[in-house]
Amino acid sequence: MAQSAHPAIPYTVGGEGAAAPWYIWCGVLGVSSIVLGLYWDISWHMSIGRDTFWTPAHMAIQLGGILVALTSVYLILSTTWGHDAAAKAASVKVWGFRGPLGAFLACWGGVVMVTSAPFDNWWHNSFGLDVEIVSPPHMVLGIGILAVAIGALLLLVSWMNRAEGDAHVKLRRVYLYLGGVILSLHWVLLSEYAGGDQMHSPVFYRALCLGVPFVLVSLARASGYRWGATIIAAFYTAWVLGQLWIMPLFPATPKLGPVFTNITHMVPLEFPTLLIVPAIVLDWLLNHFGGKNKWLLALMLGAAYLGVMLAVHWPFGDFLISPAARNWVFGQNYFPYMESPSEYHYQWEFVDRAPTTALFLRGMGIALATAILGSRIGLGAGDAMRRLRR
Amino acid sequence: MGHFTRRVAAILAIIILWVGPAWAHVGNPDVYFQGPAGPYHLIVTVRTPQMIPGIADVEILSATPGVSKITVVPTYIVGPGAKYPPVGDLLTQSKDDPQYFSGKIWLMESGSWQIRVQVEGAQGAGELALPVPAAARRTLPMEKSLGVLLFALMALLVLSIIAIVGAARREGPLEPGQMPSVDHARRGRRVMIGAAVVVFALLFFGNWWWNSQAFAKARQMIYKAPPLDVSLEPDGKLILKMGNSEWHRSRPETVMTNLIPDHGYLMHLFLIREPGLDRFYHLHPSLKSGLNPAGAHTFELGLPAIPAGRYQVYADVVRESGFPDTMTAEIDLPDVPGVPLTGDNSAAAAPSLATAIDSTTAIPGGAGSAADGLTTVLPDGYRMVWERGSAPLVANHFVWLRFRVETPDGKPVMDMEPYMGMAGHAEIVRSDGSVFAHIHPDGSVAMAALELAQKNAPVEAASSTMDPGVKMNMRMDPPSTEVSFPYGFPKAGEYRIFVQVKRGGQIETGVFDTEVIQ
Numbered sequence: 001m002a003q004s005a006h007p008a009i010p011y012t013v014g015g016e017g018a019a020a021p022w023y024i025w026c027g028v029l030g031v032s033s034i035v036l037g038l039y040w041d042i043s044w045h046m047s048i049g050r051d052t053f054w055t056p057a058h059m060a061i062q063l064g065g066i067l068v069a070l071t072s073v074y075l076i077l078s079t080t081w082g083h084d085a086a087a088k089a090a091s092v093k094v095w096g097f098r099g100p101l102g103a104f105l106a107c108w109g110g111v112v113m114v115t116s117a118p119f120d121n122w123w124h125n126s127f128g129l130d131v132e133i134v135s136p137p138h139m140v141l142g143i144g145i146l147a148v149a150i151g152a153l154l155l156l157v158s159w160m161n162r163a164e165g166d167a168h169v170k171l172r173r174v175y176l177y178l179g180g181v182i183l184s185l186h187w188v189l190l191s192e193y194a195g196g197d198q199m200h201s202p203v204f205y206r207a208l209c210l211g212v213p214f215v216l217v218s219l220a221r222a223s224g225y226r227w228g229a230t231i232i233a234a235f236y237t238a239w240v241l242g243q244l245w246i247m248p249l250f251p252a253t254p255k256l257g258p259v260f261t262n263i264t265h266m267v268p269l270e271f272p273t274l275l276i277v278p279a280i281v282l283d284w285l286l287n288h289f290g291g292k293n294k295w296l297l298a299l300m301l302g303a304a305y306l307g308v309m310l311a312v313h314w315p316f317g318d319f320l321i322s323p324a325a326r327n328w329v330f331g332q333n334y335f336p337y338m339e340s341p342s343e344y345h346y347q348w349e350f351v352d353r354a355p356t357t358a359l360f361l362r363g364m365g366i367a368l369a370t371a372i373l374g375s376r377i378g379l380g381a382g383d384a385m386r387r388l389r390r
Numbered sequence: 391m392g393h394f395t396r397r398v399a400a401i402l403a404i405i406i407l408w409v410g411p412a413w414a415h416v417g418n419p420d421v422y423f424q425g426p427a428g429p430y431h432l433i434v435t436v437r438t439p440q441m442i443p444g445i446a447d448v449e450i451l452s453a454t455p456g457v458s459k460i461t462v463v464p465t466y467i468v469g470p471g472a473k474y475p476p477v478g479d480l481l482t483q484s485k486d487d488p489q490y491f492s493g494k495i496w497l498m499e500s501g502s503w504q505i506r507v508q509v510e511g512a513q514g515a516g517e518l519a520l521p522v523p524a525a526a527r528r529t530l531p532m533e534k535s536l537g538v539l540l541f542a543l544m545a546l547l548v549l550s551i552i553a554i555v556g557a558a559r560r561e562g563p564l565e566p567g568q569m570p571s572v573d574h575a576r577r578g579r580r581v582m583i584g585a586a587v588v589v590f591a592l593l594f595f596g597n598w599w600w601n602s603q604a605f606a607k608a609r610q611m612i613y614k615a616p617p618l619d620v621s622l623e624p625d626g627k628l629i630l631k632m633g634n635s636e637w638h639r640s641r642p643e644t645v646m647t648n649l650i651p652d653h654g655y656l657m658h659l660f661l662i663r664e665p666g667l668d669r670f671y672h673l674h675p676s677l678k679s680g681l682n683p684a685g686a687h688t689f690e691l692g693l694p695a696i697p698a699g700r701y702q703v704y705a706d707v708v709r710e711s712g713f714p715d716t717m718t719a720e721i722d723l724p725d726v727p728g729v730p731l732t733g734d735n736s737a738a739a740a741p742s743l744a745t746a747i748d749s750t751t752a753i754p755g756g757a758g759s760a761a762d763g764l765t766t767v768l769p770d771g772y773r774m775v776w777e778r779g780s781a782p783l784v785a786n787h788f789v790w791l792r793f794r795v796e797t798p799d800g801k802p803v804m805d806m807e808p809y810m811g812m813a814g815h816a817e818i819v820r821s822d823g824s825v826f827a828h829i830h831p832d833g834s835v836a837m838a839a840l841e842l843a844q845k846n847a848p849v850e851a852a853s854s855t856m857d858p859g860v861k862m863n864m865r866m867d868p869p870s871t872e873v874s875f876p877y878g879f880p881k882a883g884e885y886r887i888f889v890q891v892k893r894g895g896q897i898e899t900g901v902f903d904t905e906v907i908q
Binding site for chain 2: 049050086089090092093094095101104105108111112115118119122125126127135136139162253254255256258259260261262337340384387388389390
């Protein structure tokens with residue numbers, strides 16, 4: 001068994017130096033590569049503009065997906081046709097094949113990612129080269145990426161749930177890191193609505209309540225760690241600050257007209273939303289009221305999340321639109337090459353404000369409802385993940 | 391997926407058929423141009439893509455030897471987009487012909503583009519600017535094979551995710567080695583049914599979203615010439631009312647709605663009688679002050695004497711950005727006694743196109759053939775000869791259309807004059823009206839757009855005293871007896887070419903018919 005390329009999975013793992021199996025690292029590396037590629041690609045489109053399929057950013061995304069998918073295929077085939085009884089025991093069965101649940105999902109995600117490529121190619125030829133994130137083929141790619149990420153996470157979770165002692169602690173660290181990467185992945189979709197100029201608008205709060213409570217609550221609940229949400233939010237903050245501060249170090253020139261802003265370096269995405277603050281509150285609530293009725297708990301979590309988001313970002317928005325934030329630290333003076341100088345001012349004044357109090361309350365009401373619902377589903381998902389051992 | 395694509399294709403087909411090949415000119419999306427880049431004389435062809443954003447093919451032939459490098463840069467002609475050109479694209483020099491260069495440029499939005507051509511070679515450096523109007527013409531349906539493949543993949547993915555979700559519910563919570571009970575299996579099946587419902591709902595929504603996106607995008611992106619309402623007043627005045635165009639209005643920086651004069655006039659109007667294209671009028675209506683109820687301009691014109699018939703109307707205008715439009719309409723006119731033709735207005739009569747193609751003799755006002763080309767006898771006895779050569783005309787191939795004017799006894803004329811600032815004008819019409827081009831010796835570009843483009847580029851031959859109004863063509867002073875037009879016929883068919891020059895104070899219009907093959 002010690003010689004098996006696929007390490008035996010006893011029902012519990014313990015002792016010093018017990019390492020995570022190689023395929024866990026493949027999953028983590030693959031998902032990190034995908035998310036890095038996504039941020040890089042968006043920055044590329046804001047700075048250089050033109051790309052073909054074969055840019056480094058695209059390769060990072062596709063190869064990340066392929067790495068996780070091929071790892072999963074290997075896991076499934078070796079479990080199905082191998083002789084490792086322990087592996088077979090800790091597997092699920094789909095269409096006659098056996099393997100870890102996460103492996104099936106990641107494999108599925110990989111096929112979806114690859115399927116999106118010819119679809120995207122046709123869409124470009126038919127409706128023009130890419131000028132938007134949210135097109136049907138990109139949504140297909142997005143679903144694939146999501147499945148690969150969740151598959152890698154479930155792969156890690158099922159191993160973590162069977163580990164004890166030091167091994168469990170080490171795996172939990174990796175889990176929290178992966179959670180931070182997944183939160184960063186989700187935030188990419190939101191970044192369009194997460195500018196400082198939008199922090200007095202219900203649009204910002206609705207966007208930030210749509211998926212973040214679900215992600216934070218489910219991952220924190222499944223981690224079994226006191227400060228799960230906080231650490232995950234910390235990893236996310238580090239990731240987004242990293243791209244904000246590192247991207248502009250690299251020179252870039254636009255290769256696509258019309259050029260309205262003269263770009264000399266890569267343009268990064270937004271300053272990170274201060275999710276770490278509501279994350280601390282979520283952790284505190286989960287620790288103290290974790291045993292309560294899930295709907296009641298979800299109500300508390302959703303309301304607390306939105307309340308803290310509002311309390312933090314309303315004044316933070318004031319700061320971000322001020323001249324004090326127009327520097328490399330806060331990044332409020334970056335504009336993509338296609339933005340006309342006549343439109344710069346939109347970044348430095350509040351936009352999309354609700355015209356009446358009633359409309360503002362309506363928007364915030366929707367945000368609250370989605371935060372509560374997301375928290376409730378997150379609690380269920382988190383509990384399900386805690387039970388996963390296959 | 392087949393059903394989805396069929397629906398998208400149906401919607402798009404409706405749009406395409408309804409919109410038709412409307413373009414400025416009509417049915418001529420490619421740009422043909424000749425001009426100097428410093429010491430080098432260049433002939434440029436730009437084939438714009440059907441969908442914008444898209445990639446245009448650029449072909450440049452240098453009539454002057456010694457060119458070693460050509461770079462092209464696309465920018466807008468006017469506005470803030472014109473200030474920072476992106477890095478240029480190097481064209482590839484052909485191995486067979488060192489004077490032929492080709493390459494691609496990216497056009498990201500519809501609007502009034504220009505390309506700046508930078509040349510380096512044995513005689514030094516030179517630069518040329520020419521306008522390239524770009525607008526989306528059509529979207530493309532999905533190939534059947536791709537549709538089948540995607541549909542098959544989708545079916546596989548739908549079924550497998552339902553199975554995966556079922557396995558997660560059935561076996562996920564179990565301890566390793568524990569067998570699922572009947573209860574677990576039942577729960578798994580229930581979840582699979584739920585998952586199936588969710589997945590099909592997502593597919594339904596996704597399909598609806600895809601169709602609405604496709605439809606919305608097509609409507610927003612695909613170019614349509616503004617509608618033109620043409621009517622005749624009892625006093626013989628023609629009224630032309632431009633309609634609203636959302637396509638233009640929604641592009642205030644790249645297309646614009648205000649008009650600028652193009653070689654002297656805000657509108658060049660052409661009336662051509664159907665079906666034989668046997669009566670031709672080139673007129674210049676004047677702008678009425680104020681805006682009509684559609685928020686657009688109205689023009690009026692006292693018609694000259696026009697015989698009754700159904701007339702195809704082509705109205706050429708140029709926007710402030712340099713973007714040209716050709717609006718089309720049809721009108722049934724009675725016999726109009728009209729007012730005499732004055733100034734730059736002109737007319738021509740010729741035999742019907744169907745009969746003329748068969749004719750082999752030179753007839754007054756008609757097309758015929760002569761030993762060295764086709765000859766038209768003009769109404770005052772002078773002759774216009776088309777130096778056609780014997781090679782057939784092929785669609786989408788660059789061709790020089792060369793014409794010369796002779797006295798009644800075959801000698802070259804000595805009294806050629808510029809007509810609206812140019813050595814000549816040519817109007818090319820396909821027998822069914824689906825192609826109409828109004829071109830000049832510089833090429834198929836709008837003269838007003840060319841002036842705007844050259845204003846920004848250090849073109850050697852350009853005059854520094856550009857002002858709106860009649861311009862002299864810099865390379866023809868005084869005009870010679872020969873006039874040449876660079877052009878490419880966009881599709882096969884039968885065409886009639888009206889060539890207009892000015893001689894001895896008289897505007898002469900020669901009429902030539904030809905066939906273009908595929």
